[in-house]
Amino acid sequence: MKTNDLxxxxxxxxxxxxxxxxxxxxxxxxxxxxxxxxxxxxLFAVSLNLLLGxxxxxxFGHVAYFGIxxxxxxxxxxxxxxxxxxxxxxAALGAAFASLVFGFFCVRLTRIYFAxxxxxxxxxxxxxxxxxxxxxxxxxxLPDVPYPDLDWMxxxxxxxxxxxxxxxxxxxxxxxGLSLAAMRRIINSPFGRILTTIRExxxxxxxxxxxxxxxELAAFVVAGGFAGIAGALFGIFSRGVFSDYVFWPKSAExxxxxxxxxxxxxxxxxxxxxxLVLLNQEITSYTEYWSFVLGTILLVxxxxxxxxxxxxxxAGFAWLRRKxxxxxxxxARRLEATGAETxxxxxxxx
Amino acid sequence: MLEVKGLSKxxxxxxxxxxxxxxxxxxxxxxxxxxxxxxxxxxxxxxTGHLQPTAGRVVVDGxxxxxVAPFKICGMGMGRSFQxxxxxxxxxxxxxxxxxxLIHRGQGPNFWSRSERLYRTESEALLASIGLAAQAxxxxxxxxxxxxxxxxxxxALASDPKILLLDEPTAGMSATETHESIALIAxxxxxxxxTLLFTEHDMAVVFSIAQKIAVLHQGRIIAHGDPATVRAxxxxxxxxxGDH
Numbered sequence: 001m002k003t004n005d006l007x008x009x010x011x012x013x014x015x016x017x018x019x020x021x022x023x024x025x026x027x028x029x030x031x032x033x034x035x036x037x038x039x040x041x042x043l044f045a046v047s048l049n050l051l052l053g054x055x056x057x058x059x060f061g062h063v064a065y066f067g068i069x070x071x072x073x074x075x076x077x078x079x080x081x082x083x084x085x086x087x088x089x090x091a092a093l094g095a096a097f098a099s100l101v102f103g104f105f106c107v108r109l110t111r112i113y114f115a116x117x118x119x120x121x122x123x124x125x126x127x128x129x130x131x132x133x134x135x136x137x138x139x140x141x142l143p144d145v146p147y148p149d150l151d152w153m154x155x156x157x158x159x160x161x162x163x164x165x166x167x168x169x170x171x172x173x174x175x176x177g178l179s180l181a182a183m184r185r186i187i188n189s190p191f192g193r194i195l196t197t198i199r200e201x202x203x204x205x206x207x208x209x210x211x212x213x214x215x216e217l218a219a220f221v222v223a224g225g226f227a228g229i230a231g232a233l234f235g236i237f238s239r240g241v242f243s244d245y246v247f248w249p250k251s252a253e254x255x256x257x258x259x260x261x262x263x264x265x266x267x268x269x270x271x272x273x274x275x276l277v278l279l280n281q282e283i284t285s286y287t288e289y290w291s292f293v294l295g296t297i298l299l300v301x302x303x304x305x306x307x308x309x310x311x312x313x314x315a316g317f318a319w320l321r322r323k324x325x326x327x328x329x330x331x332a333r334r335l336e337a338t339g340a341e342t343x344x345x346x347x348x349x350x
Numbered sequence: 351m352l353e354v355k356g357l358s359k360x361x362x363x364x365x366x367x368x369x370x371x372x373x374x375x376x377x378x379x380x381x382x383x384x385x386x387x388x389x390x391x392x393x394x395x396x397x398t399g400h401l402q403p404t405a406g407r408v409v410v411d412g413x414x415x416x417x418v419a420p421f422k423i424c425g426m427g428m429g430r431s432f433q434x435x436x437x438x439x440x441x442x443x444x445x446x447x448x449x450x451x452l453i454h455r456g457q458g459p460n461f462w463s464r465s466e467r468l469y470r471t472e473s474e475a476l477l478a479s480i481g482l483a484a485q486a487x488x489x490x491x492x493x494x495x496x497x498x499x500x501x502x503x504x505x506a507l508a509s510d511p512k513i514l515l516l517d518e519p520t521a522g523m524s525a526t527e528t529h530e531s532i533a534l535i536a537x538x539x540x541x542x543x544x545t546l547l548f549t550e551h552d553m554a555v556v557f558s559i560a561q562k563i564a565v566l567h568q569g570r571i572i573a574h575g576d577p578a579t580v581r582a583x584x585x586x587x588x589x590x591x592g593d594h
Contacts, residue, residue: 200438209424
């Protein structure tokens with residue numbers, strides 16, 4: 001996958017990150033609002049894709065861990081006036097711990113039963129959030145979760161010019177960026193490779209010595225922890241945590257984002273999140289039948305790009321490259337052909 | 351090396367494998383033959399822990415492994431291939447073999463290193479020895495059927511097994527492919543000093559490499575011994591070889 005042309009040498013990840021970082025200075029308050037939502041949803045969707053795309057586990061209850069992260073962070077910051085630097089890791093740990101407990105049961109089932117049990121657990125979390133008035137605020141939710149204390153930013157040039165929402169966006173973007181970097185690293189690690197063998201063929205994986213359930217559980221916990229980080233950020237961003245955040249339609253929404261963007265690519269879910277957030281905003285401003293229009297657009301996109309948007313684009317680029325490659329390098333192909341021939345001769349001799 | 355004692359498996363009222371005794375010595379190449387439905391695959395799945403026996407024991411190297419989970423059995427030095435081709439189709443050929451090295455060398459819990467660089471040399475050497483070096487970067491699912499079978503052998507070998515169980519290694523292959531893969535398997539077994547137990551329906555294949563043959567018929571061993579003995583056995587001729 002090495003490309004020697006200019007496009008291949010530009011560190012695209014860094015470019016996109018810097019461009020996203022510039023939004024509060026170049027864009028409007030509304031742009032900052034959208035960008036924050038995209039960044040947080042992107043992290044949530046990538047965490048789901050660690051299960052869906054990497055391990056091949058379909059979880060319909062991923063919102064539970066997002067919600068637990070949101071509640072843990074919100075309760076610690078609002079009720080106990082804890083700083084963000086403690087509340088955020090606590091949210092991640094709380095969500096990871098819940099994933100460990102629920103995941104222990106989920107990985108004992110396969111496929112549709114796994115999906116149903118994960119959904120059932122998320123509905124339990126929702127019921128708790130909805131009814132446990134003293135802690136979660138019940139159906140009233142937990143309004144007025146404070147922003148983190150970002151006064152230190154005011155003494156820094158440029159950052160000091162921003163409103164608190166812009167400053168929080170910068171914090172969110174850094175947290176999301178670091179989380180994505182960590183997840184990418186995990187997916188490319190030996191652990192991540194073992195997860196892909198489970199997705200590809202669990203029976204074969206166990207025959208080479210993989211304890212499938214244990215690895216599935218580990219993936220579930222990692223994904224839950226990162227979902228918790230996304231939830232914690234989202235609670236602060238939307239200035240409150242409500243039981244809607246753990247209700248099942250949000251699991252469906254993040255699944256749509258992930259599949260729409262493409263589950264076979266690391267960045268697919270982020271693209272899916274951006275697409276869905278932007279489409280949602282655009283369409284709601286034009287028509288009251290927005291869910292009908294959005295549904296139609298999603299249908300068309302999914303039929304046009306069965307591998308998601310990123311899957312479709314990369315297939316298109318690969319096709320272009322092949323077309324160009326065929327024109328310029330017959331040598332390379334000849335080399336390949338002779339290489340293949342040598343091996344088959346070796347086999348015969350053996 | 352491998353000992354199977356009184357192994358039985360019933361599915362409901364049907365006895366798929368009944369009271370099978372089998373012993374394979376170290377370095378030996380042994381085959382289990384029998385017509386379709388004789389219980390060969392069931393026997394294999396019992397040995398590798400994919401199925402729990404109703405009765406009997408499986409002993410490898412003096413250790414009782416009856417009912418031990420498949421992923422643990424692999425770590426005890428037993429590798430296997432499956433009758434239905436069983437690879438990781440969307441990974442490259444190299445990654446298929448590399449994954450087996452990673453798990454076997456205890457790298458599974460490693461969250462942080464870059465997996466693509468690990469065991470590259472070992473993986474490439476292994477691919478070269480099974481004749482797939484040129485296809486290292488091919489997506490495994492797009493290989494020809496024969497090559498996929500070769501790759502499956504490679505995946506099993508990456509765990510460095512002492513004993514290898516191959517379930518119908520030439521199923522669905524053309525005559526040429528069958529010939530090539532049997533030559534390959536025989537060479538690998540010799541080079542690595544492997545103990546080999548395989549099932550097969552192709553008589554020519556079995557008699558060409560097996561040193562010991564057991565004939566399974568309706569879940570029971572009806573004859574076993576060296577190829578000449580088995581070939582001469584009257585009952586074997588009646589139920590099985592007579593078909594040809």
